[in-house]
Amino acid sequence: MKPVHLCALLPPEAETYFKQLLSWLHARYVQTFNGNHWRATLPFSSEALLQVNWLCEKLREQVHGFSLYASWGVPAPDFPFAPFPFNLHVETGIFGTGKHPTTQMCLTALQHLPLKGKWVLDIGTGSGILAAAALSQGAKVVATEISFTAAKQAHKNLSVYESSSWAVIVCDLASGLRGTFDVVVCNISSEALLCLLPDLDRILPVGKLVASGWMASEWRTVRKFLNSHGLRLSSWQFLNGWMAVVADR
Ligand SMILES: C[S@@+](CC[C@H](N)C(=O)[O-])C[C@H]1O[C@@H](n2cnc3c(N)ncnc32)[C@H](O)[C@@H]1O
The missing domain is CATH 3.40.50.150 (Vaccinia Virus protein VP39)
Incomplete structure (x- = not known):
């Protein structure tokens, strides 16, 4: 079964808490870069997406200014995403700047x-x-x-x-x-x-x-x-x- 790729951007003081949450989810291949950029792999299960959502909610309770991305079945992209490479004009009130x-x-x-x-x-x-x-x-x-x-x-x-x-x-x-x-x-x-x-x-x-x-x-x-x-x-x-x-x- 394809694994779940997890990427996170976290303030450095969240490290211990994040590692604890990851261990509860049996995360593997946990890597950290520059003190705030994390990558890990979660074992696949049909409820893996809900586990990632649980992780996100737990982080929200204690951590400010984080970003959490996970994917299954998609090659892990560069995270944070690169800006949309085309020139679009988007007036206020219209959805689709590429930032959401x-x-x-x-x-x-x-x-x-x-x-x-x-x-x-x-x-x-x-x-x-x-x-x-x-x-x-x-x-x-x-x-x-x-x-x-x-x-x-x-x-x-x-x-x-x-x-x-x-x-x-x-x-x-x-x-x-x-x-x-x-x-x-x-x-x-x-x-x-x-x-x-x-x-x-x-x-x-x-x-x-x-x-x-x-x-x-x-x-x-x-x-x-x-x-x-x-x-x-x-x-x-x-x-x-x-x-x-x-x-x-
Ligand atoms: C979340 S925005 C997505 C815009 C763009 N596709 C993107 O991904 O950034 C949803 C868009 O769907 C339009 N929309 C909402 N209900 C719709 C409907 N019933 N039929 C067609 N368009 C609808 C809205 O006006 C809005 O522009």
């Missing part, structure tokens, strides 16, 4: 997928950041957005890419879309994801779902719904209480 944990984990998940020539649907595109990432990897993209203002912003940001490779549509989730996609990416709330799942059966008969936008404490509910729609988990990520998954069918 959920966006960062979706970007990491997309980087590890072969997207060249694939059809990608980005639901709730905001500034267009995930659509831009998929386009830069050679995909063709349809992006949906419920807010007209955000859709206009995404349209502007995507206009640097070949116009025949993308479209931005104002609609509710995937309603009204015809055809099928190879990859669906959505950074939306768990409630919105649950509303989307019945439509996914139609638009993603075979392919990958990259999803984020909810807290790790909601994982049991989200996992149940993914399973009930025939989606099999292939990776997950955790960053400071938020989570992202890639699921296949």
